[in-house]
Amino acid sequence: MFRAGLVACLAGLLIFLALPVLAIFVEASPGELLASLKDPAARDALWLSAQVTAVAVAIIVTVGTPAAWLLATRRFRGRSALVTLLELPLVVPPAVAGVGLLAAFGPAGLLGGAGPDLVLETAGVVVALVFVASPFYVRQAQAAFAALDPTWLEASRTSGASEARTFARVAVPVALPGLGTGLALAWGRALGEFGATLMFAGSFRGTTQTAPLAIYERFATDFTSALALSAVLIALSASILVTVKLLPGRPDALL
């Protein structure tokens, strides 16, 4: 009786979660999906998404890896508070993130006019993606570095390597599976980013309209086209998920 209940719950959950995903592929025929991908606006959106997520992830990895190393290898006052602060974007609603970015980098914001124009620009999309996706990478990288056997790092030092060389030649290569997992998670988050981008950078074809924004723009007018873009994003997200599952360092420590 109890066992039947467990199975029923799992089955219900599975159907509920899988149905919308399946529906996207069932609603329109493959021919229709491919045809609507020929739409230049849809292609622009996908191409822009590929570019901005690649740039955002590159920035996150470049800055986040040394920062995660620092957090994983040093003990200092206020470290826990700092880690919590860095994780805040994980729980902040995307709309709030958008407002925050406007308040900080907008024309009338804290740093208004100080830097390059970000609002309604492609660069603004990258800023929004870095903001929402970086905690996914930094958390994972920090856990990967903390899991390293400290005697490997000490053996590197006594073998004549500086800390910088130890970082580059031992820590990063050994932690690579964990770093790869973090990268995939951050990329997945960046690919799906919607709210913060819309509020901070707007939705202009060719400059700020990423794939999720393009889906939103056309779902009322051209549902088949929205389905086609959605199908592409599902394929990409699924491949990220499979990659993460196949990497040895699993994101078990994640939220």
Added chain:
Amino acid sequence: MLFFDLRARVGRIDLEVAAEVRAGECLALVGPSGAGKTSVLRAIAGLLHPETGRVTCDNTVWLDTGAGVDRPPEGRRVGFVFQDYALFPHLSARDNVAYAGPGADALLERFGLSARASARPRQLSGGERQRVALARALARRPEVLLLDEPLSALDARTRASATRELVGLLHETPVPTLLVTHDFTEAATLADRIAVLHEGRILQVAAASELAAQPASGLVADLTGAVVLEGVARADRDGLTRIALTNGGTITSTDAGEGPVAVTLHPWDIAVEPADSEAAGSARNRLPATVVTVTAIGARVRLGLEAGQPVTAEVTAAAVAALDLRPGTRVDATFKAAATRLVPR
């Protein structure tokens, strides 16, 4: 020559040690776990920073807290062999050795590892890992060799051959070597001198034979494998010393002593006779005891006895058979007054 004088608080231990190791000499740091042995190695290598201390190697100052000198680990030429070897898991045996310096192929050949050069650490046996770790330490062209329990991660069979190889290596090595081990026999085999470390302090520094023959304290005697009995000594009129043992019994020693002492003697100086048999020679000490364990080691048998205090005796297998010794058998443990050494407690 390596010189070190270190004071550091490590966990619950106040480390306070100083010693010199000459070129080509091997000094063993021996003591129970938690004595601070590994911390000494780490401080010399620059992995641990003592509150005050001085480490010099030949004429180079590696650490001088008074003068504000504290070279980083990569600035001290040490060959460090870690207890679990700490080989880099993502590099082949050759790349592990090459990481520390040139000449990896020659070193691998010297350690008989040429055929395993491209294997990763997890594909190597325990003995092979240990040799890669030694080769990596030597690739650094060290001015000091630091070995942290280099044999403890090996199984008994591998350990015998690894010990022979290590003895050979230490004979060839022209630099000072500091070896950490908890095993007195291992230290006696590998080192020229042994420093006994207990709770962060060096109790005695001497050659192995001297430590066994003239331990400075009961702790040292205990470590060398001798039997240690505690009691209170007083000089008697016949020139001998009588010791009233803790938990009962009195024994006689030819050594002089007064007040609380540790009586030390070797297990092979203790004989076992049937309980209450009449003394053949009154100069012998006689302690009533019960057999607790009987362990054969080749032709010898090691007897664990309970005589108010634990006593270990080594007798022949023939004696065990003749006396029908088994756990629970009541016997008398006997030993000459001249076989005992007294050390103040």
